[in-house]
Amino acid sequence: MSFRHDINFLRCFAVLSVLLFHFEVTAISGGFAGVDIFFVISGFLMTKIIFQGIDHGSFSLIKFYISRAKRIIPALAFLCLCLVIIGWFILLPTEYRQLGKHATSSLVFLSNIIFSAEAGYFDTASHEKLLLHTWSLSIEWQFYILYPLLILLFKKLVGAPQLRVTLLLLTLALFLYNLFVNYVGDGSQYFSLLCRSWEMLLGGVAYLYPLKASKSTRAMLAYIGITGLITSIFLVDSSYQWPGTMTLLPVLATFLVIFADHKDGRIFSLKPFNLLGNISYSVYLWHWPIAVLCVRAFGEISAIHAIFGIVISLLLGYLSFIFIEQSFKNFNNSLKLASYSLVSLVTVLVVTVSIYLVNGAPYESRFAKNIIVADQEFLNREPRKGRCLSEKATSSPRCTYGPEKSLPDLILIGDSHASTMVNAVVKSLPSDSSVLFIAQAGCPTIKGVTLNNSNAESCRSFIDNELANIQQNYPHIPILVVNRWSYYISGKLGEEAGARITLDDPNIGFQKGFNQALEQTWCSIADNSRVIFMTPTPEFPMSMPKNVARMLLDGDFEAPFVSMASYSQRNHVFIEALEQLSTSCNIETVNVTQSLCKNDRCFGTTGERPNYYDDNHLSEWGARLLVPQLTKLLN
Template sequence: MQATADRCSRIDAVSIQLEGADHASTSSPRFSQDINGLRAMAVLVVMLFHFGVPGLRGGFVGVDIFFVISGCLMTGIIVRRLEAGRFSLVDFYVERARRIVPALLVLCVVLFAVGWLVLLPSEFRRMGKQIASSAVFASNLLFWRQSGYFDEGSHEKWLLHTWSLAVEWQFYLLYPLLLVALRRMVGAARTGFALAIVAVLAFALAVVGAERWPTSAFYLLPFRAWEMFAGGLVALIPFPPGRIGRRWVQVSGLVLLAIGFALIGVETPWPGGLALLPVTGTALVIWSAWERSALLGHPVAQFLGTISYSVYLWHWPVEVALRRFESGILATPTAHIATGLVLSLSIASLSYRWVERPARRLGQSGAAKRGGLLRRDVLQFGAASLAIALLGAGVWKLQGAPWRFSDTVQIADREATDGDPYGPRCFSTFGPALPPCRIGFDGPARVLLIGDSHALAIATALAAAAPAGGRSAGGVQFQGYASCPTVQGVTYGAHSELKCFDFNRTYLDPLTEGTESPVPLVVTNYWSSYLDASGLKFAGRDASGADPQPFNIDGYRQRFEATMCALARRRPVYVTLPFPEFAEHVPRTMALRLMRDPHAPDMTLPVGDYRQHNAQVIGWMQAASARCGIHLLDPVPYLCPDGLCRGSLNGRPLYTDRHHLSEFGNRLLVPMFRQVFVGGAEEPRASPSAW
């Protein structure tokens, strides 16, 4: 066991899994050029993927490569020290902290300073929460609760990439305990066999999780542990025989990695079955122990591998900053990529030189260890991490320090959060749908509202349009689900956590059946977004949602019209035409304009552009209206006077982002929604079948 453990512990001088490495240690016989080159490959594909280099759809698997390498390193260190009778859990944690924590905290401090100087209160508040969670290695839990890694809003999260560091640290905390327990239960000789069983079970969990709970599987340690266990097995399996054998083992591993980069994309359930490609490929490269690779041993690869931790730390904030601040020629794809690469490598080199290397030397001498300075280091790291976490939490608690800006800027920025007051208890973003809820007054339901997040955005305006008449006049009964078109037979094939088909079967289908009802139904969707929704599919022939069929636009139009007609046969149906959609985040853009000019004009969009963008969907709605008698609610007269759709009014945004109306903006539609209640003075009551 000693020889096999030494094979992975030989890279102890090289920090693994996004940790810095002292290039001066290359003179040591324990330095592994192939591992360092593998780290360079991993961080390079991650960086190029994030900067949007065409053709690299699977670059995010570079993180999986790091996980495998880290599993090998941790196993080598732990097993070697256990066999020598000198393993210390405290020392193990101290060494991990010394390599990871300083550079991460420096990044957090720099981002805090940048945020204080230039970020709007709503942006700075979100950054504060990310800093707090990253400093205590819990950011994977934060981002798991928010949204998917590949979502549109990911480029507004400055520390999104630290989720992998959180997973890694959580693995550090638990893995030594697992290895010690396995050795005690089955003995040192059978530890590898026991770990293999654990790895297979963990892989099975990941495959199931990637299909059923994709966001959880992506971010959480239980679904990622098998990748690190795979690296651990490499440390416990003998070398492949012969010089030629080692070379071909490494070539095979590199081929598997290349296939993985080509086949895997953001739509791939991850880390599912296809994750075997990069994981197995990485394991083979490490297992080969072939040091003479022209690719991995190239000086450029060695340099990049040496600074890979700092490259990983800094490249994503650089990407977010470029998207946030760049303009003109820097906004072109080529200039964006080139600028991102130059800045990332330059800042990473400085971070490695002035932060990583000095931090790694702390407590290294024998005298320092005997004097307890190693343990003192971890107390200092812990205190620093806690201080940064409290700083970030304070920013979040203080609403992003809004006093840094004028009142007009604060008002514009606050509109980004002036929406969805009923969202937490009325609106489902994943998993089973929440039960229906009442918006407005008590009493019988005066109107039913169903739809996606656009329906939630106008729910209070619809309630405000109800005729006065006391509490018995009734309110709005609302049911909504995120990114779910109100169309029968539509399901999600790529995102199993989104239960759109189940939601429609539970709440939409009953509205098309049963007896007639005078209670009107309002249907509101983000209609234009579903014309090119890659995750949408059609339910199978048995209408159970199983065996979904491929999505096509003609089939979607037919199902849309059929659904509207089925609804109109049972009750009055009102369908809102699409709301204007802006190219830029309205509150942020307006706030930035007001920072430069307190008298900046309001944001507008030509109504012709609106009609052109939504012509196809509006045509479908008009056809359904002519055929089925549904009523169309047109927001243009209320949001687009004088031929210009307003994004703001007197400097105050009407939207919370690019296309969701704020509570201030939706009030402009109250006169439009009064049409729903015309002729409804006979006190309609909801039928028992209506939810």
């Protein structure tokens, strides 16, 4: 296979884009599209290898898989082993167990599935996952496994002459499927093999339909492609659905460069570009853990930190390329290579699986008890949350807490913040009391508004169905309403990008419209039932368990708090609406600051133990602080 300097240039451009984006160079808002460039390149090269092998009668599935393993596994396994060793010295027990889980999923090329399952409302921040970037390697490996099998199957079914057209139609079909998934809005497309495959197949189309054109035409197409690539990393940002229609810009631009096959492009032959292209895989492997560790060490990535991180990433990538990639590339005995690769992979897998399965127990013995208690608060959540808290459903499982009765003694309704309170509510009532729990994560209990995300329709249906059910089947039953109102009104703390809801009537101001929507939702229900609203829980800019555990580890613990002034400022829209609701509809209020705040400060801990399992959800330990207040109100 003749060496393509233009493809090496694309590798250089792709890894540089990702590098600058992850080290937070502000102008490179679309640097994440570098991964899409890699996908197109992979599709082209794999198609070329497979079809040339088939045409010459020399294609072997086993040899194909070994060559891919030779390319990907050694450097990845070495990275995982290094991170496991480094993690022993710097990670908390829950973080170390998570690293074991992620390393295992990366080495068996299922990390895209794992990260997709983890992504969501309760997800750990991305800058705390050392191997998050391996999702793309898992997608590529899954493609490598399935693609040659698919080609051989299609060759048998439609015949060699129709194979090119079949793959072209498959590319189009998968792109349309990607758009359909975006339209449905289940949020699964980013880590999905099916939604990414069209990008790799389009790279294959560039090989299957070679361009027949003059040098000048090839040059023009290549430079149009480069212009498109440069435009994409500045124009695109994370607000777009990805992959989606905007993904066509970097993908088609990459396609044009490969399709043009412009051999005389001087820019493609420049040594710095070729060097970075050669080491791009190893640089990609190392850059993200370096970025994560920079955030961990410095709290943010400044210009100096970015320069330092990029230089270290390039250096480690170069060393990995020379001593790992090149060593295995020059190993010509396939049987021995496969044996060594397998032994290395199994060794690292055993280590990482062991870390995950033993739950970090030997590791925990290195820490003081107060550090372990703080760190483990991350896991101290309502045990039935996974089953009883709805996720993008149109109705609730309607779990009962306490003894089963024909009618509950109280209905607790809301979002994920309601799930944090359910056991505290049960403890606040007499022992023979029953609580009906109805909640959907990220869904405010209010009509007349629409969520500004993919959960909009299911949330609206959920609220309509459940409130109608309450009015019809549970009249005169007291209702406690618990939501994270500050998030819907102002966005995430520290990222106040505006409301996450849109009023159905846009012709009135937000405060007035929100007040009216809340009244129209609850006043008619309050005519027949006692309705109690809980004020929002104070929020913090960081995860309490990890932050507190790290402070204790460093010996500089100071109880985190937010001031009452900042709490009031963040929640003023809802507090005003609640005051009006209380007056007009005789609705009662549980003011959580009476239990969670003291001397104008709302603390994130009781002593050295976190009251939260993240930055805004009370843990079971924290929720218990509200039991005396709830007991007095509910009894």
